[in-house]
Amino acid sequence: MTEQKAFTLELRDDNVAVIHIDVPGESMNTLKASFAEEVAQVLNKIEQHSDLKGVVVISDKPGSFVAGADISMIDACETAADTESLARQGQAMFDRIEQLNVPVVAAIDGACLGGGLELALACHYRVATDSGKTVIGLPEVQLGLLPGSGGTQRLPRLIGVQKALPLILTGKQLRAKQAKKLGIVDDVVPASILLDAAIELALKSKAKVRTVQHSMLNKMLEGTGVGRGIIFSKAREQAQAKAKGNYPALDKIIDTIAYGADKGFKAGLEFEARSFGELAMTPESKQLRNIFFATTAMKKETGAGDTKPREINRVGVLGGGLMGGGIAYVTAAKAGLPARIKDINEKGIVHALKYSYDLLNKKVKRKHMARAELEATMLRLSGSLDYSGFGQADVVIEAVFEDLNLKQQMVADIEAVGHENTIFATNTSSLPITKIAANAKRPENVIGLHYFSPVDKMPLAEIITHEGTSDETIATTVALAKKQGKTPIVVKDGAGFYVNRILAPYMNEAARLVLEGEPIEVVDQALVKFGFPVGPMKLMDEVGIDVAAKVAPIMADELGERFRAPDAFGKLLDDERKGKKNQKGFYAYSGKKPGKSVDESVYSLLGISPSSKLSGEEIAQRTALLMLNEAAYCLAEGIIRSPRDGDIGAIFGIGFPPFRGGPFRYMDAVGVTEIVNRLQGYQQQHGERYTPAPLLLKMAENNESFY
Ligand SMILES: C[C@H](O)CC(=O)SCCNC(=O)CCNC(=O)[C@H](O)C(C)(C)COP(=O)(O)OP(=O)(O)OC[C@H]1O[C@@H](n2cnc3c(N)ncnc32)[C@H](O)[C@@H]1OP(=O)(O)O
Structure with missing residues (x-):
């Protein structure tokens, strides 16, 4: 039996050669070093064919062109030289494709990402399908890498540096139409005629040598060293402001593109391969790759072992407020399911419908969505003041105010x-699911489904079980959350569940530092530098100081003294300081840049004269250590099922710095013994709230790690 190959060649009667890609035994095509030999054989045959008119590169897997280089292969490399040589191998292969003297067309259906797009960019033309599965981009930066097989050189040369830079720096994935607008693909067609369209294009076109088509303005900017200098220095400034030195890939991407623009394509490729090798060895890239592996594994899990989810045809939403509106939106727009909204007054229903309409309309205006799709989505939404229409609901998600x-x-x-x-899935953030289910006739159907605000943006959902929740209920709720575009983690009932529980001591400590005199912006900046998207005091304004004040004593009563919040909420609330919602909090919301600078009057209210005494590193450690310690308690108590869930929950729910891999990966990287030492140091200085969790003590004693 001959071994099945990933790359095969079909020579057609019309003298077009079709390279078929189909990696055997895998659901997605990815590029592996072991394919080099077979690709070389395919290209040998093509080069030797004297009457050839054109070449088409297509995948035989519907919905998957090429999703990039195989990330496991990159992960397995032990030295920068190894990863560099992978990049060089890809570069050489794509170079050969580009050098063919007949037109080469990439026919793209499905994910065309990373090395997949680099392959397509080496082709002379690109046709993509209009399928929702077709996504085009260079997401390497999200893995702490840069495109290593020509992407940093070919994309800027195809569409210009100014358009290519933001795409490579963010890793944004484009739909086919957006890619066409930017000049990355030449044509967009329905999947049914993809191959025909690509063949036709190959037959009527000429083999193309790379050219940049600049407008006059672009010529002046990108075509001159001085102009490029301006572009790159602005990009560096923005990247530094965003990354705070935590994401080395950003600087490397800019350096590589700049180097290629100055020194030429070949030198650019050299620089690219070297940078790829170096970045792959950074701890930041390692952690970001871990997140990819974790989320991919989670996509397959039901949340309840082998139990299959039940079918979901209809969803009910109780409450049309901010959360209810968001939940209805992700149900109709992402999951494609009908959502019936109930509220006690019409205003609530109108609010929820308008919430969805506004989000969809924004997409239509940006040309990311057809008006017909907006209309079809809106048709899936309906509302009522009573329970009519709820009889058929398979899942009802409750998002009313917090009243047991x-x-x-x-x-x-x-x-x-x-x-x-x-x-019955409740979106409560503070009430125990066990209590909500206490009088239920069918408690097995009751579960928590905790979304984060804003629902359409935040990727996490906490799914909270109580003792009696059935496996079918868990699996079905997990399946619904996934359809809504969420990454769910299943957690056990308990005050604050997981995310808010690890957040609380961290926020309390930040408040304590402010009460000790550290300026508010200094505390926030320290944690942004650590890698959080916003600082804790700013977050308190966002969440609502009144909400934090209400939750704090509940947590302390349930979980113990280490959760006791510093005594300042009273003064803040007496002063009507609720945060962003009433434009009065730790930050000032009037003026030109609302929310950007601290409302100095808060200091006199709290009787503090601020002065910065501690280093940013000290501030970050004092607050973050309490979050890490609490995460360890959650693991030991079975609130979370695994360190992996705890890491993904913290990254996706709070924005725990992704490049640190999550609380557990971070503790492993620092060393559990060192974490215990630091906690004990603070315990002596600041008190019992820093007592290390028993699990950490035990692990330190045995020299263990979480992974
Ligand atoms: C030299 C180059 O510049 C370097 C690179 O190319 S680095 C790689 C760049 N590419 C990426 O980052 C894309 C990563 N992949 C994805 O984002 C998503 O998988 C996707 C959008 C392609 C598809 O998502 P989705 O449909 O939800 O399918 P998903 O479950 O994630 O993936 C299906 C399978 O493909 C695998 N896969 C997808 N892309 C992969 C990749 N680049 N490497 C290894 N495996 C990959 C997944 O692990 C999974 O495998 P399994 O079923 O055996 O567990």
Whole structure:
């Protein structure tokens, strides 16, 4: 039996050669070093064919062109020289394709990412399908890498440095139409005629040598050293402001593109391969790759072992406020399911419908969505003041205000109007699911489904089980959250669940530092430098000081003294300081840049004269260590099922610095013994809240790590 190959050649009667890509046994095509020999054989045959008119490169896997180089292969490299040589191998292969003297067309359906796009860029033309699965981009930066097989050189030469830079620096994935608008693809067609369209293009075109088509203005900017200097120095400034030195890939990307623009294509490729090798060995890239592996594994899990989710055809949403509106939106727009919204007044329903309409309309205006799709999505949304339409709901998600009696009443209502398997999923952020389910006739159908605000943007969903939640309910809720575009983690019931529980001591400590006199912006900047997207005091304004004040004593009562918040909420609330929602918090919301600078009057209110005494590193350690310690408690108590879930929950729910890999990966990197030492140091200085979690003590004693 001959071994199945990933690259095969078909020579057609019309003298067009079709290179078919189909990596055996895998759902997605990725590029592996072991394919080099077979690609070389295919190219040998093409080069030897004297009557050839054109070449088409296409995937035989519907919905997957090439999703990039195989990330596991990159991960397995032990030295920079190894990864550099992978990049060089890709470069050489793509160079040969580009040098063919007949037109070469990439026919793209499905993911065309990273090395996949680099392959397509080496082709002379690109045709892509209009399928929703077709995404085009260079996402290497999200893995802490840069495009290593020509992407940093070919994309700027195809569409200009100014358009290429933001794409490579963000890793943004484009739909086919957006890619066409930017000049990355030449044509967009339905999948059914992709091959024909590509062949036609090959037959009527000429082999193309790379050219840049500049407008006059671009010629002046990008075509001169001085002009390019301006572009690159601005890009560096922006990258530094964003990355705070935490993402080395950003600087390297700019350096590589700049080097190639000054010294030429070949020198650019050399620089690119070397940079790729270096970046692959950075701890930042390693952690970001770990996140890719973790989320890919999580996509496959049901949340309840082998139990299959039940079918979901209809969803009910109780409450049309900010959360309810967001939940209805992700249900209709992302999951494509009908969502029926109930509220006690019409205003709530109108709010929820308008919320979706506004989000969709923004996409239409940006030409990311057709108006017909907006209309079809809106048709999936409906509302009512009573429970009509809830009889068929398979899952009802409750997002009303935090009142236990009200929520218990809703459980009873849904048990009365719904069917026997209707799941009651509560979006509570503070009430125990066990209590909400306490009077349920079918407690097995009750579960927590905790979204983060804004629902359409935040990627995490916490799925909270109580003792009696059935496996079917868990699996079905996990499946729904995934359809809504979320990465769910299944957690056990308990105050604050996981995310808010690890957040609370961290926020309390930040407040304590401010009360000790550290300036608010200094505390926030220290944690932004550590890698959080916003600082804790700013976050407190966003969440609402009143909300934090309400939750803090509940947490302390349930979980113990280490959760006791410093005594300042009273003064803040007496002064009507609720945060962003009423434009009065730690930051000032009037003036030209609302929310950008501290409202100095808060210091006199709290009786503080601010003066910076601690280093940023010290501030970051004092706050972050409490989050890490609490994460360890959550693991030991079974609140989270694994360090992996704890890492993904913290990164996707709070914005824990991704390049640090999450609380558990970070503790492993620092060393659990060192974490314990630091906690004990602070315990002596600042008190018992720093007592290391017993799990950490035990691990330190045995020299263990989480992974
Ligand atoms: C030299 C070059 O410049 C370097 C590179 O190319 S680095 C790689 C750049 N590419 C990427 O970062 C893309 C990574 N992949 C993705 O974002 C997503 O998988 C996707 C958008 C392509 C598809 O998503 P989705 O449809 O949800 O499928 P998903 O479950 O993630 O993936 C399906 C399978 O493909 C695998 N896969 C996808 N891309 C992969 C990659 N680049 N490397 C290794 N495996 C990959 C997944 O691991 C999974 O494998 P499994 O089923 O055996 O576990």
